[in-house]
Structures are given as C-alpha cells and as structure tokens.
Amino acid sequence: MTVLKRKSLVIPSLLLVLLASGYSFQRVRAERAREGAAPTIRRSIRSLNGGLPLRAEGPRYAPGQVLVRFKPEIRTQLIDATLARYDIKKIKRISRLNLYQVRIPDWASVEVMSYALSQNPDVVYAGPNYSARIMVTPNDTLFRYQYALNNTGQEIGAPGSPSGKPKADIKATAGWGEAKGTAETVIAIIDSGVDFEHPDIKNKFISRGRDFANDDWDATDDNGHGTYVAGIAAADTNNDEGMAGVAWNCRILPVKVTDNEGTAWYDDVIDGILWAADNGAHVINLSLGGDAPDDSLRDALRYAHDKGVVIAASAGNDDTAVFYPAAYDAYCLAVAATDYDDARASWSCFGPEVDVAAPGEWVLSIVPTWYWGPDSLPYAFGSGTSSSAPHVAGLAAVIKGLKPWLTVDEIMNVIRYSSDDVNSGEHSGRDDYIGYGRINMEKALVPIKLSK
Amino acid sequence: MKYRPILCCALISVVLVALTPQAFGQAGPDSGSPGFRAGLRLEYFSRTLDLNEEVQDIIPKMTALLASLVLEYEFQPGFSLAAHVGYNSSTFDGLAFRRLPYSLEIDSDSGSMGGILLGAEVEKSVVGGGTFGVDILGQFFASLGLNKEWKVSGLAVEGSAKGKPVWMKASVGPVLTYRGWEGITPFLYPRLDYLWGTFELEQTVQDLKGNEKKDLKGKSQFGLGLGADFELSSSLRFRGEASLYPLRGGTDYSFMVQTLLAF
Numbered sequence: 001m002t003v004l005k006r007k008s009l010v011i012p013s014l015l016l017v018l019l020a021s022g023y024s025f026q027r028v029r030a031e032r033a034r035e036g037a038a039p040t041i042r043r044s045i046r047s048l049n050g051g052l053p054l055r056a057e058g059p060r061y062a063p064g065q066v067l068v069r070f071k072p073e074i075r076t077q078l079i080d081a082t083l084a085r086y087d088i089k090k091i092k093r094i095s096r097l098n099l100y101q102v103r104i105p106d107w108a109s110v111e112v113m114s115y116a117l118s119q120n121p122d123v124v125y126a127g128p129n130y131s132a133r134i135m136v137t138p139n140d141t142l143f144r145y146q147y148a149l150n151n152t153g154q155e156i157g158a159p160g161s162p163s164g165k166p167k168a169d170i171k172a173t174a175g176w177g178e179a180k181g182t183a184e185t186v187i188a189i190i191d192s193g194v195d196f197e198h199p200d201i202k203n204k205f206i207s208r209g210r211d212f213a214n215d216d217w218d219a220t221d222d223n224g225h226g227t228y229v230a231g232i233a234a235a236d237t238n239n240d241e242g243m244a245g246v247a248w249n250c251r252i253l254p255v256k257v258t259d260n261e262g263t264a265w266y267d268d269v270i271d272g273i274l275w276a277a278d279n280g281a282h283v284i285n286l287s288l289g290g291d292a293p294d295d296s297l298r299d300a301l302r303y304a305h306d307k308g309v310v311i312a313a314s315a316g317n318d319d320t321a322v323f324y325p326a327a328y329d330a331y332c333l334a335v336a337a338t339d340y341d342d343a344r345a346s347w348s349c350f351g352p353e354v355d356v357a358a359p360g361e362w363v364l365s366i367v368p369t370w371y372w373g374p375d376s377l378p379y380a381f382g383s384g385t386s387s388s389a390p391h392v393a394g395l396a397a398v399i400k401g402l403k404p405w406l407t408v409d410e411i412m413n414v415i416r417y418s419s420d421d422v423n424s425g426e427h428s429g430r431d432d433y434i435g436y437g438r439i440n441m442e443k444a445l446v447p448i449k450l451s452k
Numbered sequence: 453m454k455y456r457p458i459l460c461c462a463l464i465s466v467v468l469v470a471l472t473p474q475a476f477g478q479a480g481p482d483s484g485s486p487g488f489r490a491g492l493r494l495e496y497f498s499r500t501l502d503l504n505e506e507v508q509d510i511i512p513k514m515t516a517l518l519a520s521l522v523l524e525y526e527f528q529p530g531f532s533l534a535a536h537v538g539y540n541s542s543t544f545d546g547l548a549f550r551r552l553p554y555s556l557e558i559d560s561d562s563g564s565m566g567g568i569l570l571g572a573e574v575e576k577s578v579v580g581g582g583t584f585g586v587d588i589l590g591q592f593f594a595s596l597g598l599n600k601e602w603k604v605s606g607l608a609v610e611g612s613a614k615g616k617p618v619w620m621k622a623s624v625g626p627v628l629t630y631r632g633w634e635g636i637t638p639f640l641y642p643r644l645d646y647l648w649g650t651f652e653l654e655q656t657v658q659d660l661k662g663n664e665k666k667d668l669k670g671k672s673q674f675g676l677g678l679g680a681d682f683e684l685s686s687s688l689r690f691r692g693e694a695s696l697y698p699l700r701g702g703t704d705y706s707f708m709v710q711t712l713l714a715f
Contacts, residue, residue: 063702109705111498178555406553413660414553417607429608436608443606447548447555450602450613452563 062129065091066110068117069099069125082122086113101129136176138238138248140200142379146243147340148232148359148391149173156340156362157381164340168422168438170358170391172246175398175441180237180248182401187233187247187283187393188276188309190269191226193219193256195368198227198378200235200242201252209254210275212268219254223262224367226254228382229287231366233390234397243364243379246394246441250401253281257288264288269325270300273311277304282400285393286313286332287386289323297324301331310400310411312392314385316349329353333396333412335389337361338438342422348385350432355412356419357434358391360384395441402445418443489524489689489712493536497706499647500699502671503547510546510559514619514647514668517541518593520569524712530577530587538569540595542617544651552655552662554604556613562602565617567595575627587627589641594620595649604657611657619649619668623675635684641677645697646670672697672704679708687714 066088070079083090083102092101104113110128117126137143137150147156151169155161186206193211196202209219221227230252235245255272258264269288276284284304304311311332316323326334326349334353337345337360345360360383367380392415399411406414419437421429430436494517501512520538527533542565547558571593579586597617604611625643647670655662679693689712697704 106703109498109703112705403551403553405551410553410660413658417609417611417657417660418554419608421608443554445555447550447557448604448606449557449559450562450615451605452561452602 064103064106064110065129066102066104066114066117066126067099067129068102068123069097070122071124072098074098074122078122082120086117088113098124136180137173138176138244139240140235140237140242140244141240142243142364145364145381148363148387149244149246151340157364161362162340165342168338168340168342168359170246170395170438171440171442172244175395175445176248178445178447179398179402181234181250181394181398183249183251185247185250185282185397185401186253186280187230187250187285187397188253188255188272188279188281189226189230189233189285189390190255190257190272190276191229191285191287192223192258192260192262193221193226194230194252194254195221195227195366195370195378197369198231198366200239200366200378201227201231201245203236204230204234204245204250204252206251206253206280209256210272210279211256212271212275213256213259213264219256221254221256221368222260223258224371225258225262225287225386226256227368227371228365228380229285229386229390230254232363232387233285233394235366243366246391247397247401250283250394250397253279266290266294266297270296273300273304277307277309281309283393283397284309284311285390286311286325287384287389289314289316289326291316291320291323293324293327298328298331301325301328305331305408308408310393310396310408312389312396314389315351315354317347317384317386318349319347320349322349322351322353327351327353329355333392333415334435335385335392336434337383337385337388338422338434342420342438344423344433345383345385348388348433352432354432354435355416356392356436357422357438358388359438360386360388363387392439395439395444398441399444414444415439487526487714489522489526489532489714491522491524491689491710491712493520493522493538493708493710494518495706495708497695497704499697499704499706500671500702501546502669503666504669510548512544512546514545514670515543516595518569518595520571522573522710522712524573530580532575534573534575536569536571536573536593538571540567540569541565542567542595542597542619544617547651547666549653549655549664549666551664552653553660554607554611554655554657556604556653556655558615558651558653563600565597565600565615567597567617570594570596578626580631583630583632585629585631587629588624589627589643590622590624592620592622594618604655607657609658611655611660613653613655615651615653617649617651617668619647621645621647621670625675629681635682637681637683639677639679639681639693641675641679641693641695643675643677644673645675646673670697670704672699674698675706677706677708688712689714 087105089103114126147164149172151164153166156164234247234250237244237248257268257272313326313332315336333355336354336357337348338357339361362381369378416436421437498515518540520536524534545560549556573591575589577587623643623645629639649668652665675697677693677695682690691710693708695706
C-alpha cells in the first residue's frame with residue numbers, strides 16, 4: 001500500500017465534483033419558494049403501536065379457527081346443521097361470500113378439520129384463518145414523500161409534481177420487517193460533512209468525525225450535500241418526525257473531504273477512505289467522483305475493501321462513462337440512478353462497471369438547518385446518483401448487521417443478485433445502464449420461500 | 453439439553469436390556485406361538501418443532517407419512533422384537549434458514565422430502581394372564597433423508613438450494629391392555645416420546661455459497677396413544693392407534709395402522 005498525501009501533485013483534472021448537482025437543490029429551492037410548497041409536519045399524528053414498529057408475530061394462522069365457504073345456494077339452516085355435525089361454533093359470517101369464521105372443537109386440529117370440511121359437497125372452500133404480515137412503516141411524518149422507500153403512486157414531491165409508479169421502490173418496508181440495521185454498524189459518509197444539529201440525524205453520529213479539507217476534527221457541513229446523503233442512508237427513523245433512513249438503527253461516521261463549494265481533491269478522498277476504514281466504518285458511501293483514474297485512489301479502495309468495508313459509490317450524472325472511484329468495480333458497488341417510475345435516469349452514467357441502481361430523482365432528505373433559512377423545514381428533494389448510492393450503502397449496512405459473517409464480496413453480491421431487472425424490456429439481464437437492476441431490500445433480507 | 457437425545461437412547465437401551473427373558477422370570481400371556489410375523493405399517497404424524505430460535509415468525513411444524521415393512525420375531529409368548537425398513541415422506545413448515553447469504557424458508561409449499569426409514573421395536577409383557585395386562589413397548593425410527601433440490605427464484609441470477617432432513621424418533625412406555633374381549637384387545641399407551649434430528653440446507657447462487665444445519669426437536673415429549681389389536685384370524689393381526697402429544701397452546705397427533713401375518 002503506497003498511498004501518499006500529495007496535494008501538490010494533484011492536477012486540476014482530478015478535481016472532484018459532488019454528483020448530486022447543485023442545480024437540483026437550487027431548482028427545488030426556487031420552486032418551493034415560488035409555490036410555497038414546503039411539506040408541513042403534522043405534529044398531531046399519533047404513533048401506532050406506542051411508537052414501536054408494527055410486525056406480525058405469532059402463529060401463521062389463528063389456532064382453533066377455520067374459514068369455511070359454502071356454496072351460495074346452501075341455506076343457513078343447512079349450514080347450521082352441517083356445522084353442528086362437526087361440533088363447530090360460528091364466530092362470524094361474511095354474508096357476501098357465504099363465508100364463515102368458525103371455532104373448531106379442541107380435539108380437532110385445524111388441518112384435519114379443514115380437510116374434513118373441504119370434503120363436504122356443500123363446501124366451496126375450507127382452510128386455516130391465516131394471518132397477514134404487516135409491512136413495517138415508520139412514523140416519520142415525511143415518510144409519505146419517500147417514494148424511493150415505499151412507492152404507492154403518490155405525488156413524489158411538492159403538490160403538482162409527477163406521481164410515481166406504485167412499487168417502483170426499493171421495498172424498504174418489507175425489508176425492515178426482517179432487519180433495520182444495528183447500532184454497532186457504522187456507515188462512513190465521505191462527503192462535505194454533516195449538520196450535527198439537525199434534529200432528524202443528530203443522535204446518529206458516533207463522533208464529530210474528521211475534516212480532511214480543513215485538516216481538523218470537526219466534520220461540520222458547510223455545503224449541504226453530505227447532510228443530504230447521510231440522511232438517505234441513516235436518518236433518525238421512527239422518531240415521529242421528518243424522514244426515514246434506509247438503515248434505521250445504523251450510525252454514521254462523518255468524514256469531510258470537500259470544501260464549501262463541493263469540490264474535493266483526490267488526496268483528501270484517499271485520506272478519508274483510509275481513515276474511515278481504520279476508524280470503525282463497516283460501510284463507506286462515496287457520493288462523489290472524478291473523471292480521471294488514479295492508482296492511489298484505487299489502492300485506497302482496495303485497502304478498505306480488504307479490511308472488510310463495503311463501499312457504495314455514485315456512478316455519475318453526466319450520461320457518460322462511470323466516474324472514479326465508482327469505476328474501480330472490484331472494490332466497490334457502482335450505483336446508477338432510477339426514477340419514480342423505475343426507469344433509468346437519463347443523466348445517469350453507464351458502463352460495464354455499473355453494478356446496481358437505486359432511486360435518484362426527486363429523493364427527499366435532510367439538509368442542514370441553515371440551508372433554507374428559518375422559514376422552511378430543513379428538508380429538500382434532490383436528484384443525482386448521489387441520492388442513489390446512500391440507498392445502497394444503507395442496505396449494505398443492514399445486511400452487515402443482520403449477517404456479520406458475510407464477507408465484503410458476499411454482501412456486494414447479495415445486493416447485486418437481489419436487484420430487480422426493471423429495464424428487462426430493453427436490456428434483459430445485467431446491462432451497462434442499471435447493472436443487475438434496482439436494489440430490492442425485501443429480496444436481500446427477507447427469507448425467500450422455496451417452492452416445489 | 454444437548455445430551456437429551458443420548459439420554460433418551462440410553463434409556464431405551466436400558467429398557468431393551470431389561471426386557472430380556474432373563475430379566476423377567478414371569479411369563480407373559482399366551483398370545484401366540486413363537487416365530488416370525490411379517491407385515492406392513494403405516495404412520496402419519498404432525499409434530500410441532502422447537503428450534504430454540506429467537507426470530508420465529510411461524511410456528512415450525514413437521515408432518516410425515518411413514519410406510520414400512522415389518523419383520524417381527526416372537527422369542528417367547530409376550531416378548532417380541534421387530535425390525536422396520538421402509539420409506540417416509542416428510543413435510544416441513546416454518547423453517548427459516550437465516551445464516552445463508554440469502555435467507556431461505558421451507559414451508560408447506562416447499563413440498564415433501566423423501567427418506568429411507570429404518571426402525572426397531574421391542575415389546576415385552578410384564579404383567580399378564582388376567583383381564584388386564586401391562587406390556588413395555590420401546591420404539592425407535594430413523595429417517596435418512598434424501599436430497600431435494602429447489603430453484604431459488606426471484607433473483608437476478610440463477611440459484612438453487614439443496615436440502616436434506618435426517619430425523620429420529622424414540623418412544624418408550626407401558627402398554628395397558630384389556631384382554632376381556634374375544635379377538636379385540638384395546639390398549640392405552642402413555643409414553644415418553646422424543647423426536648430430534650437435523651435439516652441441512654445448502655445454497656448456491658452463482659459464486660455465493662452457504663450451508664446451514666438446523667437442529668430439529670419435537671416440542672412435546674409425551675404422547676398418549678389409544679388403540680386396539682384385532683386378531684382377525686389365528687395368523688393375521690391388525691393394530692390401529694391414534695395418539696395425542698399435548699403441548700402448550702395445542703396438541704400434536706399421530707395415527708398408525710399395522711397388519712402382521714404369522715408364518
């Protein structure tokens with residue numbers, strides 16, 4: 001490993017720019033100022049289940065109960081007589097379907113009674129009264145704007161904005177039913193720093209981080225981009241306010257490498273990657289990139305990768321070849337962008353290095369409390385592969401917490417292979433535009449049923 | 453807990469040894485002449501499993517249909533030893549394998565899994581001659597599962613999983629019989645009943661490979677059987693039995709029928 005700090009050697013072409021282009025924020029800021037469309041927090045919304053996540057637990061079907069559907073022409077008296085013959089008691093009738101919820105005698109099992117009833121010529125169907133699994137929906141008040149996590153076809157931004165296609169999302173609510181990340185898992189956000197005062201993330205930092213741009217130990221955000229990226233990956237979730245992060249319980253290690261214009265030098269990025277890998281990061285998010293390759297940058301990625309750190313990097317927003325470091329495919333996941341319809345974003349960079357895609361258009365996240373000023377909520381919609389990469393970083397962190405024994409390469413492959421090939425109509429299988437597809441948290445986390 | 457299967461086997465071994473003719477000076481009832489019997493045995497059971505896991509969305513269950521050829525030798529009246537060879541079909545529900553790269557779940561839609569069935573049974577009459585009798589019955593069955601392969605569907609690449617269950621079942625207890633009727637001998641069979649085994653699942657999704665072995669254990673360890681022996685002729689006997697295995701929040705059950713022909 002020969003990674004040297006060599007700021008003096010850096011040539012202008014290695015200038016890095018933050019990939020979530022500033023114009024996106026500016027545009028949203030202008031639109032919202034014009035339309036007065038800032039989302040409001042309804043403080044009166046009460047939390048379901050006492051603030052605890054909802055989850056279906058317990059038996060798969062109601063013990064001692066069977067659902068029996070009789071043929072429409074069978075009259076009530078005959079049904080009563082039939083049920084009495086089986087020593088069954090009625091609980092409820094759904095008349096439109098001639099369906100009865102019944103309690104079976106203690107001596108009979110649900111399976112045997114279901115079978116016995118289904119043999120009766122008057123019965124259309126008899127089976128257990130199955131339970132449904134509740135998707136985990138956080139109580140964050142702005143969650144309804146996060147189509148990327150749960151797309152119901154809602155308006156994806158301010159009133160008048162386009163509506164998304166239902167289910168064009170990363171299946172976060174289903175994935176959270178299995179795992180939400182652990183506090184021990186740390187995501188390093190190598191970016192412009194973070195806002196340590198933002199109420200929707202201030203409890204998630206493991207330290208004040210490191211600022212390589214100013215060479216100090218306080219990674220306070222003076223640009224806004226890093227805070228936005230950190231929020232997508234791991235904003236405080238289910239806290240009755242604001243937004244939800246992909247990795248509910250994971251914590252953040254902020255590493256500042258850009259100046260207040262959002263520009264970073266490769267040497268600071270290299271320093272940031274090495275420092276994060278040595279200081280407890282399990283996952284690194286790099287929502288930045290440059291168009292020039294650099295062996296030292298590659299070596300820094302390799303160092304982190306070999307230390308067991310999963311790296312998610314933005315592919316780029318220029319509709320050109322994949323930027324660096326995302327193009328160092330062996331050591332990181334290069335993330336392209338899709339939109340609220342699961343279509344590839346037109347500006348998303350492409351190439352054989354692209355591994356997966358994640359939502360990158362009109363993605364809601366936090367911005368520093370100073371960003372809009374006192375009259376607006378510190379949240380914004382942004383676009384770019386900068387928004388896409390932290391979705392993947394968040395998922396990697398949740399997998400890492402759930403299955404800490406998996407290697408880096410295994411986690412990367414779990415994310416790749418569980419993706420949905422949403423552009424299979426044009427490019428079936430892995431392609432250069434969205435790689436294996438848009439990530440799917442449900443497939444990556446929830447047990448897959450084996451069917452004969 | 454870890455040594456329970458061994459203790460259970462040891463208990464059955466002790467019972468087997470104790471049941472040798474030398475251990476009992478007392479002869480059993482005259483239930484037929486010594487010699488071989490052969491026949492067929494069918495059993496179906498549904499048992500709730502205890503996987504000792506924290507995350508458990510669905511109560512794990514196992515059902516199995518056992519079919520075996522029986523060869524029984526009666527050493528002396530009231531003391532017999534039987535060997536079983538056959539096949540069984542087991543179905544599992546609610547088995548989640550979360551240590552694989554992709555977590556997998558075996559449920560009732562996953563289909564049944566076959567296995568070679570081997571078993572042994574020993575029965576010795578300890579109190580007999582009157583209207584009521586007491587036998588001691590010990591049974592042991594082992595299913596050596598055959599591999600079953602599934603496609604892991606829904607992923608961006610091809611994937612497969614290969615599973616193999618191996619389970620054993622041992623029971624021992626007194627058989628309380630009523631011999632007051634001609635040709636029919638009803639009985640009650642309260643017993644210690646232990647079911648244990650493993651389910652190994654291997655996953656391959658391109659270069660992702662994983663293997664997980666799960667310990668299976670029957671939740672209930674007590675069974676109560678009610679049945680009857682029917683002497684259909686001097687050489688043909690039929691046995692039927694239904695059993696319940698009580699456990700908290702429900703009951704497991706099994707049914708068994710067996711015919712034996714003396715020759």
